[in-house]
Amino acid sequence: VKSLGEEGDVKNVANGYARNFLLPRNLAVPYNDATVLIFEARKAEIEARKDQKRKDSASLKEKLESVNLDLSMPACSNGKLYGAVTNNVVADALAKLGFEIERKRIEIPGLTIKSVGNYHATIRLYEAQVAEIKISVKSQDVENNATEAKEEKKVEKKVEKKDTEAVKAEETSSN
Incomplete structure (x- = not known):
């Protein structure tokens, strides 16, 4: 849990928070002798992952x-x-x-x-x-970009007018 701790950390939380949120989502396990033994066995693995995260974080920094x-x-x-x-x-x-x-x-x-x-x-x-x-x-x-866009539109309209005039001239000459 990001705001609470990492794997292997022992934290005290309210009973309702543990019962209703953490335990049903398998985000935490109850603190007892069996879970302590499990985490003691995995302690080296957990520390190795934390060290790797620290190294990655230092290089990213x-x-x-x-x-x-x-x-x-x-x-x-x-x-x-x-x-x-x-x-x-x-x-x-x-x-x-x-x-x-x-x-x-x-x-x-x-x-x-x-x-x-x-x-x-x-x-x-x-x-x-x-x-x-x-x-x-x-x-x-923004103002320069807006004026450039307006000028481009004017040029496009002039080109379109010339094209339509040329097409009309061809139609009248062919008739």
Whole structure:
């Protein structure tokens, strides 16, 4: 259970929580002499898995801290974003770079980024390890893109008019 502990941990919980949630879902076993013996026998295996997770987390931390995310978001001329950069946006950008990070593990100061600039976000890894990534939010030229799109539409309309005029001229000349 993510918020409670890992395999092999001994925790005290309320009777109702254990009876109604943990035990029926096989997420926990009652603490008694038999279960203690079982976990003592598997202790080396459990510790080996925990050590592997720690090593994987340390290497992931090194890789993440070298990452600079460059996000291009629509913004107005004063630098205020039309949307916001949330942990979902950061998780998607990291996924494009090959990192599979749960959005719940990404913490952005102030929960969202609402203006253009440079920021830091923290990512909670295994146990107490934390990686810090740099996020650079840049403005997409929304106004320029809109005017370019309008100009392209005008050019397309002019081309269509010329094509229809040429077809009409051919029809009249052939009659």
